[in-house]
Amino acid sequence: MGRLVVGISELVEHWTVLDDELELVAGKRGPTRLGFALLLKHSTRYGRFLRGRAELVDEVVGYVARQVGMPASELRLYAWAGRTIEYHRAQICDHLGFWVCGVVDAEKVTQWLAAEIAVAERHPAPPAARPPGPRTARRCSGCTCAPTAKSAWTGVSLVDRPQTLTAAGLRGGSRKLEVNTSAAAGCC
Incomplete structure (x- = not known):
């Protein structure tokens, strides 16, 4: 090197x-x-x-x-x-201002890690909602036909409901996909 x-x-x-x-x-x-x-x-x-x-x-x-x-x-x-x-x-x-870490210092660091870092890792912020692309919207609505030039989605949106994080994992809350299929000509 x-x-x-x-x-x-x-x-x-x-x-x-x-x-x-x-x-x-x-x-x-x-x-x-x-x-x-x-x-x-x-x-x-x-x-x-x-x-x-x-x-x-x-x-x-x-x-x-x-x-x-x-x-x-x-x-x-x-x-x-x-x-x-x-x-x-x-x-x-x-x-x-450096010093050798003693028992008291180690206990303080442990308490800080448990209170600040471990809590943040156990309760991460939920991911930001992104609207799905046309293929994702079709899969979610149950449609299996291939995308065509004629088919167009006019109203695809995600609706988030509040979630609660527990020791067992995410509980409650939901994400609902609302699709307006009126403009999806040729969709089965």
Whole structure:
């Protein structure tokens, strides 16, 4: 798979180091400054940490390196494993407001999923009614003759009645097909 080319608009929108981020980067020196800045920007862009240099496009490295005042070649000296990167990840999580999910957090998420998502999936909105085409109208009205140029349907409509969703499924309600066959010349 070839490397992607990054345009100037994406560089400016997603890879510009903001003022509050520059304050975090300012405490770093050497290759860790550039590595930290790239790790931070990648995390804010993609919501996950970099696994290594291979995930970065050269244009991005050069753009961020110019902002933090480092040569792009310094990135080859950044340690992608060990205590330093673990500390950097912890700082980035703290800066972005991420934390490790605990039991209380898991219970809150479970309650929210049960109340909001599960209810919506158990009670989906009914599909929008669409008028049937001529073939569907003929099948529904019991007519089996083939469509001809002479036969024309003038009044086909669906009438919806309210429905109730229960644990057993849809109950009540109906959909009635009303067909005016007066203009259906030649229909059996």
